[in-house]
Structure formats: structure tokens, C-alpha cells
Amino acid sequence: MKDNNLYYEKFKSLSGNSYIYDGVTSVVIPDDGMLDQVIQLKDKELSDSDVIEILKDTFQAEQLKSTLMFYNRWERNYDGFHIDKREDKVPIVDAQSMKEALDYGNIYILILNVTEDCNLRCKYCYLSEAYDYTRNRTSKRMTFDIAKKALDYYFRLIEEYRYRKPNKKANINFFGGEPLIEFDLMKKVVDYAKKHAPTEVNFNITTNGYLLNDSISDFLVENNFYISVSLDGSKENNNKRVLENNVETFDRVVYNLKRFKERYPDYNDIGILSVYDIKTNLLANVEFFDENKLPTVLRATGTSNNNTDYYYQFTKEDYDHFHTVINKLRNEYMEKKCNNEKMSPYLQVFFEMEIFQVLMRKRHKDDNSGTIIPYTGTCIPGIRLSVRADGTFDICERMNQHFPIGNVDTGYDYEALADIVNKYNSSVITNCKGCIASKICQLCFAQTAGENEFQNKPDVCKQLRSMIKSGNSIIYSILEQNADAYTIEGMEKVIENMIKFEG
Structure with missing residues (x-):
């Protein structure tokens, strides 16, 4: 018996054409209304002849027969349109399961948080008092001894599992705080890594760009760094990125970026990370990034609304104006995309970040069913090895401090990794089975982490x-x-670009 859990979503294009998104296969199917009605009637376990009898006055008989043939084949081959045949498996994970998951050579990036200090005091920084659970800025700085231990452990893992992935490269990302505060340490780490890594090494850095002078730029280019620089856009939009004494940083960062492009015009492995909120002047950003000769915009992301009251400052009028501008820019984006016209890189990235998530969704049976983390597309904890300044391991540079998974002296704590997965599975994915967004969901550990537990995020689920x-x-x-x-x-x-700049 079917349990009447239909698993598809109807939508229309702006021209009025109708489509069905099948949640099982994530395939989009054109529909004039006939398939939708066939699905609903067949869900009641009616025979094909009964369906034809009911719909014969609405649709032509031959078209109905063809649609029924398609429906029956689709359901038979793919279990399409319904979720009743999808098994609801939430595994209990143990330490051995975690070790086996990582033993396949999936550890792909080492993130060295070389300092917890920063020369900026960005007003929306997730490592600040504005956010619950995450650490604030501290004076902790990584020593070379800790960095060396982290490198040795990471290289040992790569060497151990190289037979599974012989072409695997080492990826080392410098993070913070502001990593360029520890530029001398960075140079030592790069030198050591190039001498001792068992394979080719890629280097990444995420920086606010304030210290990006000529000598630092030379070093980064000479060592083929993938460079991500934070710049929120025009001067008025970058005003939340300030020094400790509230001095704005825009002029210096833009100068550093333009200087970099002048000295290295053909260096393409540098890009900009832009953050916006409800009061950001998006129109000014579109114009700014279109007119200025700056590195490409890699991402345009909203200020995090996770575990914070940051968005309480905005009024209904602020939200209304923001959505009006969004609609205007969306129309501009769509018009230019339809006509293959050149557009502002900011405009393109702003909309295609979300569209890309839908476009690159998982397909039939390309999901996590039967693995240690069913339903969501979050990464397996441990594939990103993030090392705090004191040598403690985290599963991600954005993970709060309540879920350590080992340290540079003892390596991974597989029991801790298993505990994290079990807590996440029991708290977050309880309502995932019937979610139409399961093929695009990236609801991750960092987004849902509280204090020693994980929290369901119904607002995020609704948005997805x-x-x-x-x-x-x-x-x-x-x-x-x-x-x-x-x-x-x-x-x-x-x-x-995602692989290059994120490791």
C-alpha cells in the first residue's frame, strides 16, 4: 500500500510553462497538467483504465495512454514521484566506521589557523561577540612546532592512503584570524611543506587584504597560492570592515588589490569574497565590480544569521527595499543570461551561487543513503583537518570550539568523530526523509552546532x-x-574554482 507521500514539486517558468521536479530522481519533466493529475490518481492505486475514465473529458485518450506508460515506466525503474519506497535508515556510527570512512584517502585539506587574532574588527564577523558558541578573537598564535606536527601528521595520512588515490595532492590553507599577521610563520610552513610533503602541494590563503603589500604578494605568487581576499564591495558597502579604532579599510585594500593586478596582470588564482546584509546597496556593488579592474568575485554571501541577533537591527522597510532591489537585479540577470550579454561579475555570482546549488544537485541514487550521514550533503567530519593555534583539531575552520576531534600530538579522536556524527544524525536529519530539497541540501555541522549538541534549523530547511x-x-x-x-x-x-580556492 502506498502511504500517499507524493514526492515532487510543481513550478512554472516566467512564460507560464509548467514543469514537475521529481524528488526521487531530481529530474525535471515538462507537464501540461496531465502528468500531475495522473500521479495523484495513481497514488490512490487506481488502474490505468480508471485513470483514463476519470480524465477522458479533460485530455485526449492517446495522450493519456502515453503519459500513463511514462508514469508506469518511471515508477518501475526509478521509484519516482513517491517517497514510500525510500528506506529511513539512520545509522549508529562507531569509531571504526569513522576510521574506515577516512581511510579511503578522503582527507583532502589541512587548514592551519595560524592565529586567532585579527587586525580588523568587522562588525559582522562570526568570530565575535555577535555570535553565540563561536570563539571570539584571542591573542593565541600558532608556533612552528605545532604547525610542524600538524604538517607531519597530515603528510603521514596522505602517504598512508596514497595507494588509494595516487594522484592526490596536498592542500594547505592558511586561515585565522588574519593569517598575514603570521607571515613569518607562513614562510616557514611553506618551506617545510615543499621539502617534506610526499606529493605536490597546493597553498591557499583567506585574507582581509589589508597587509597584502608587494613583498607578501611576491611570495604568494612565487609559491602559486590561491588567494581569497575579503572585500564587500563599494566604499559605502565595505564600511563594516574596520580596524580596531573604527578606521575604514576600503581604500587600502582596494589599492593593494589594484597594485597586485598591475604587477601580476596574468595571475588568475586570486579572487574576492564579498559579504552583504539587508542594508547593503547591491546596485552600487554591481556598478563597483563592473567598473573597477579588480580580481574576479568568487562569492557573494549573506552575513550569517546562525546563532545571532544580528538581523534584528533591520526594519520591515529595510527588508521591503532589499527585496525590491533583489527583484530588479534578478530581472537584469535573467535578461542578460537569456541574451548571452556580458554582465557585472558581482551580479552573476550573486544569483548563480544559489542557482548552481540547484543545477548541480544530486541525481538518481547519487545520495548518501546507506552511508554514515544519510540525506544531507554535508561533508564527512575529518576530511577537512582544521588545526587551532594551540594544536587542537576541528572538523572545519567554521566549527565552534565545543567539538574537538583530536590534536597534533595524538591525531584524530575517532570516538569523538563518531559522537559528532551520531549527535548530528539524531538531531538534524529526523525530518529529512520527506524533504523535497534532500538532493541540494548542504546543511552542515558548522551551521547546526550549538554547545555540545546540534540543532535542527527549520528556517534553513524552509529556504532550501x-x-x-x-x-x-x-x-x-x-x-x-x-x-x-x-x-x-x-x-x-x-x-x-571551488576546488582551487577551497582546497
């Missing part, structure tokens, strides 16, 4: 579900006008 309809509506409205708008080559470029 709405992305299925809104994102697909944008995508197919554009594809109806320009079938080459989202090519495989274009998507591969996005993935390449």
Missing part, C-alpha cells in the same frame, strides 16, 4: 525547499530562451 521551486523557475525560464545558458563547460569552471 523554496529554492527547488524558485531556482528551477529561474533556470528553466532562461533555458527556454537560451538553451546554452548553463553549459557543462561553464559548470566545470565553477567547480574548478
Whole structure:
């Protein structure tokens, strides 16, 4: 017996064409209303002849037969349109399971938080008093002894599992705080890594750009760093990125970036990370990044609303104005995308970050069912080895301090890793089975971490579900006008940038 859990979403393009998104296979199917009604009637276990009898006055008989044939084949081959056949498995994970998961060579990046201090006091920083659970800035700085131990452990893991992934490269990301405060340590780490790594090494850095002078730029370029620089946009929009004495940083950071581009015009492994909130002048940002010769914009992300009252400062009028501007810019983006017109890099990244998540969704059976973390697409804890300044291990540079997973002296604590996964599974994925957004969900450990526990995030889940309809509506409205708008080559470029700049 079916349990009447239909598992699809209807949406329309701007031209009025109707589509069905099948949650089981994540395939989009054109529909004039006939397939939708067939699915609902067949869910009541009616025979094909009964369905034809009910719908014969609405649709032509031959079209009904063809649609029923398609439906029956789709359900038979893919279990499509319903979730009743999907097993609800939430595994209990042990330390051995975690070790085996990581033994496949999945540890792909070492993140060295070389300092917990910063020369800036950004007013929305997630490592500040504005956010619960995360650490604030401290004076802790990593010693070379701790960095060396972290490198030796990471290299040993790579060497141990190289037979599984012989082409695997080492990836070392310098993070903070502001990592360029510890530039001397960085130079020692790079020198040591190049001498002792068992394979080729890629270096990454995430910096606020304030200290990015000529000598530092030379070093980064000479060592082929992937450089991510934080800049929120125009001067008025960058005013939350200030020094400790509230002095704005815009002029110096922009000068450093322009200077970098002048001295290294062909160096493409540098990009900008931009953050916005409800009062950001998005129109000014579109113009700013279009007119200035700066590195490419890698990401445009909203200020985190996780465990904070930051967004309480905005009024209803602020939100209304923000959404009006968003709608205007979305129309501009869609028009330019439909006509293959050049657009501001900020405009493109702003909308395609969300669209990309829908476009690159998992397909049929390309999910986590049967693994240690079913349903969501969060990474397995441990594949990112983030090392605090004092040598403690975390699963991510954005993870709060309540979930350590080992240290440089003892290595991974697989019991701690298993405990994290079990807490996450029991708290976060309890409502995932029937969620239409399971193929695009990236609800991760850092987003849901509280104090020694994980928290369900219904607002995030609601937003993800709405992305299925809104994102697909944008995508197919554009594809109806320009079938080459989202090519495989274009998507591969996005993935390449994600891999390069995130390790």
C-alpha cells in the first residue's frame, strides 16, 4: 500500500510553462497538467483504465495512454514521484566506521589557523561577540612546532592512503584570524611543506587584504597560492570592515588589490569574497565590480544569521527595499543570461551561487543513503583537518570550539568523530526523509552546532525547499530562451574554482 507521500514539486517558468521536479530522481519533466493529475490518481492505486475514465473529458485518450506508460515506466525503474519506497535508515556510527570512512584517502585539506587574532574588527564577523558558541578573537598564535606536527601528521595520512588515490595532492590553507599577521610563520610552513610533503602541494590563503603589500604578494605568487581576499564591495558597502579604532579599510585594500593586478596582470588564482546584509546597496556593488579592474568575485554571501541577533537591527522597510532591489537585479540577470550579454561579475555570482546549488544537485541514487550521514550533503567530519593555534583539531575552520576531534600530538579522536556524527544524525536529519530539497541540501555541522549538541534549523530547511521551486523557475525560464545558458563547460569552471580556492 502506498502511504500517499507524493514526492515532487510543481513550478512554472516566467512564460507560464509548467514543469514537475521529481524528488526521487531530481529530474525535471515538462507537464501540461496531465502528468500531475495522473500521479495523484495513481497514488490512490487506481488502474490505468480508471485513470483514463476519470480524465477522458479533460485530455485526449492517446495522450493519456502515453503519459500513463511514462508514469508506469518511471515508477518501475526509478521509484519516482513517491517517497514510500525510500528506506529511513539512520545509522549508529562507531569509531571504526569513522576510521574506515577516512581511510579511503578522503582527507583532502589541512587548514592551519595560524592565529586567532585579527587586525580588523568587522562588525559582522562570526568570530565575535555577535555570535553565540563561536570563539571570539584571542591573542593565541600558532608556533612552528605545532604547525610542524600538524604538517607531519597530515603528510603521514596522505602517504598512508596514497595507494588509494595516487594522484592526490596536498592542500594547505592558511586561515585565522588574519593569517598575514603570521607571515613569518607562513614562510616557514611553506618551506617545510615543499621539502617534506610526499606529493605536490597546493597553498591557499583567506585574507582581509589589508597587509597584502608587494613583498607578501611576491611570495604568494612565487609559491602559486590561491588567494581569497575579503572585500564587500563599494566604499559605502565595505564600511563594516574596520580596524580596531573604527578606521575604514576600503581604500587600502582596494589599492593593494589594484597594485597586485598591475604587477601580476596574468595571475588568475586570486579572487574576492564579498559579504552583504539587508542594508547593503547591491546596485552600487554591481556598478563597483563592473567598473573597477579588480580580481574576479568568487562569492557573494549573506552575513550569517546562525546563532545571532544580528538581523534584528533591520526594519520591515529595510527588508521591503532589499527585496525590491533583489527583484530588479534578478530581472537584469535573467535578461542578460537569456541574451548571452556580458554582465557585472558581482551580479552573476550573486544569483548563480544559489542557482548552481540547484543545477548541480544530486541525481538518481547519487545520495548518501546507506552511508554514515544519510540525506544531507554535508561533508564527512575529518576530511577537512582544521588545526587551532594551540594544536587542537576541528572538523572545519567554521566549527565552534565545543567539538574537538583530536590534536597534533595524538591525531584524530575517532570516538569523538563518531559522537559528532551520531549527535548530528539524531538531531538534524529526523525530518529529512520527506524533504523535497534532500538532493541540494548542504546543511552542515558548522551551521547546526550549538554547545555540545546540534540543532535542527527549520528556517534553513524552509529556504532550501523554496529554492527547488524558485531556482528551477529561474533556470528553466532562461533555458527556454537560451538553451546554452548553463553549459557543462561553464559548470566545470565553477567547480574548478571551488576546488582551487577551497582546497
